[in-house]
Amino acid sequence: MATHDDDRPSPDDEATRLATTDSTDKQKSTGTTHPTTDPGKNVTEALTAISEELANGTSTVVAVGSVLKNRFVLEEMLGRGGMGVVxxxxxxxxxxxxxxxPYIAVKVLSKDFQANPDSFIALQRESKKAQQLAxxxxxxxxxxxxxxxxxFMTMELLEGEPLDQLIRRLRPATLPAQQALSIIxxxxxxxAYAHSENIxxxxxxxxxxxxxxKSVVKVVDFGIARAAKNADRPAEDATVFDPGxxxxxxxxxxxxxxxxxxEPDPRDDVYGLSVVAYELLxxxxxxxxxxxxxxxxxxxxPKRPKELSKEIWNAISHGLEFEREKRTRNATEFLKETSGPRQGRDNLLPKWAIPAAAGVILLLVITIGSLLFNGQNGEVQPEIVLQETTSLEPELRAKIESILEVAEVHMLVGRLLEPPGSSAYDAYQQILIMHQQNKQATxxxxxxxxxxxxxxxxxxxxxxxxEGKALxxxxxDALPDHQGLIKLQQDLQ
Structure with missing residues (x-):
């Protein structure tokens, strides 16, 4: 992510707090003593003092057995890369x-973050944004x-394998197509979620x-690359930092x-995503x-892999365009393209939504039927007819279509019920408040x-x-009348 001069934090900013040393000089993690930094100094002066420690060889060496901030006991090294050690x-x-x-992951970052004031400030800013990505x-x-x-950064501890190790282990073979597509x-x-948050x-x-x-993908190091510079290239796929x-x-x-x-752009991420997708397939x-x-x-x-569907190939080849203007706009669009061509708004929905169409039609038939004959002695009740958004007045229609677009993005990035207030469920409920019989929201x-x-x-x-029962x-709680969920509850009971 880009950093801007007008975003530079003031001395009272969180970066200053992190950039100045504690009043206690002794670091219990190693027993060594570091020069005390005057809290009144600005960020650059504080980090210059740290740089001098490094140059003088008085810096703390972190290894298995070290304790950071008198709190985090490093028990095992999990991996090493250009960014640092986990x-x-x-x-x-x-x-x-x-x-x-009680276990977490701690990423101790490389000396680029220690010795360069701008990198430290930028990383602190980027880390704040990364914490928002739920x-x-x-x-x-x-x-x-x-x-x-x-x-250093503290993160959730993951059990499994980095994707680069998996690819190297399998090369030149590949994963089964469905497993690869699930990862993609x-x-x-x-x-897509990060891009929707402008990250x-x-x-x-x-x-x-x-x-x-458990075959769950976790993407790491959002924005950290933008906060570093002046590193060497230790390996084939290591991050290379631009010294300028x-x-x-x-x-x-x-x-x-x-x-x-x-300047960084979501289409840069799409290029990287498309390269990785191609490698997997x-x-x-x-x-x-x-x-x-x-x-x-x-x-x-690029050569088209055998037995790859037209939709997936078109999505990947579009993402591999060398010119940014020709490339897929963002990861949400990439998801739409992998869903394949469908009519109307359904083109914006993921593949799992296709079989749901039959269930929607059946639900509507059952609902209408029950409304017609649900009174005492079988008297006919008024029929409730769902209405298309296109039938509404222009002003209301524009508002609802805008919310539908938001709901569809939530669906694509997997925000179904959570977080509260920013999910597909909340968006559709908002529409039904405005238009009770809205067909698209229903x-x-x-x-x-x-x-x-x-x-x-x-x-x-x-x-x-x-986990299944909790979900x-x-x-x-959200959809008490959904027949599929009710049937699952009955089966579990």
């Missing part, structure tokens, strides 16, 4: 609270802090995607615009691991229930009974 850590606060699971396919970031010169969809949902990843690659032991700006990229996954120092890089600018100058064209709520029922069945089949309870 450790499994025991949170002593959780231990005190007798938490059954999505099932995005790793949860708890906090950003520093212990002496060591800058989850990655796209994570990016660009800027360094999307397999190394920043984690596949958990607060930016970073990985050449084999970066768009032409990124390689040519353009074809078992190789679309341009033989050549940077986009090189592939463009050579007029290289069908939308039915589709939410259908998708929840599908998720619950998947949880039950995978022996995750408690069913949420679903019935």
């Amino acid at each position: 450790y499994k850590a025991r949170d002593l606060r959780k231990v005190e609270a007798m938490d059954r699971d 999505h099932p396919n995005i790793v949860t970031v708890y906090d950003f802090d520093r212990d002496g010169p060591n800058v 969809e989850q990655m796209a949902r994570a990016l 660009v990843h800027s360094d999307f690659k397999p190394g920043n995607v984690f596949l958990t032991s 700006s607060l930016g970073a990229l990985t050449p084999t996954y970066a768009s032409c615009e990124m390689l040519e120092y353009g 074809a078992g190789s890089h679309p341009f033989d691991r050549k940077p986009a600018t090189y592939a463009r100058d050579l007029a290289l064209k 069908q939308g709520l039915q589709q939410i229930g259908d998708y929840l029922a599908e998720q619950i069945r998947g949880l039950i089949e995978s022996k995750q009974l408690q 069913l309870e949420k679903g019935l």
Whole structure:
């Protein structure tokens, strides 16, 4: 993400608090002493002092066994990359609270964040934004802090395997198509949610995607790449930092615009997403691991993998366009394209919504039938007819169509019932307040229930009974009349 001079925090900003040392000099994590930084100094002066520590060799060396902020005990190294080192850590606060699971992940960032004031400030700003990304396919970031010169982030602990390791382990073979497509969809949902929040990843690659032991995709390091600079390139797919700006990229996954120092844009993420999607489906890089600018100058064209549907191929090839103006606009559009061509508004919905159409029609028939003959002695009741949005007055129609667009984006990125106030369910309910018989909103709520029922069945089949019951309870609270959810409740009872 871009950083702007007018966004630079004042000395009273959170960055200043993190950039100044505590009044206690001694760091219990190592027993070493660091020079005390005057809290009155500005951010640049404080970080200059830290840089001098590094130059003088007095900085803390973090390793397994270290304790950061007298709280996080580093117990195991989980991985190392251009951004830093990730450790499994025991949170002593959780231990005190007798938490059954006191473990988290701690990412101790590389010296670029220690020695450069601008990088530190930018990272603090980016971390704040990352903490706002509450999505099932995005790793949860708890906090950003520093212990002496060591800058670190605390995150949820994941069990599984980074996607780059999985790809290397399988190469040149690939995952089963449906498994690969599930991973691609989850990655796209994570990016679509971030793009809807005006956040660009800027360094999307397999190394920043984690596949958990439960086959859930977690995208990591949102915005961190934009906050770093002046790093060396340690490995083939390592992030390369631009010494002239607060930016970073990985050449084999970066768009032409990124390689040519353009401003970050959601379409850059789409390029990286499309490269990763191609790798998962074809078992190789679309341009033989050549940077986009090189592939463009050579007029290289990716080969279509065998047995790949027209819709998926069109979505990936559109995302691989070298020119930003020709490329898919954002990850939400990528999801729409992978859904394939359908009529009307259904074109905006994910594939799982297709079979829901039959259920919607059946529900409407049952509902209308029950309304006709639900009185005492079988008397006929007035028929309730659902109305199209297009039948409304222009002003109301415009308002509802705008909310429908929002609801569809929520559906695409997986925000069905949560977060409260910003979900597809809330959007459709808002429409029904404005237009009680709205057909699109009624069908939308039915589709939410259908998708929840599908998720619950998947949880039950995978022996995750408690999780399935919890999701069913949420679903019935929101949609107490959904026949699919009611049937699941009866089956479980």
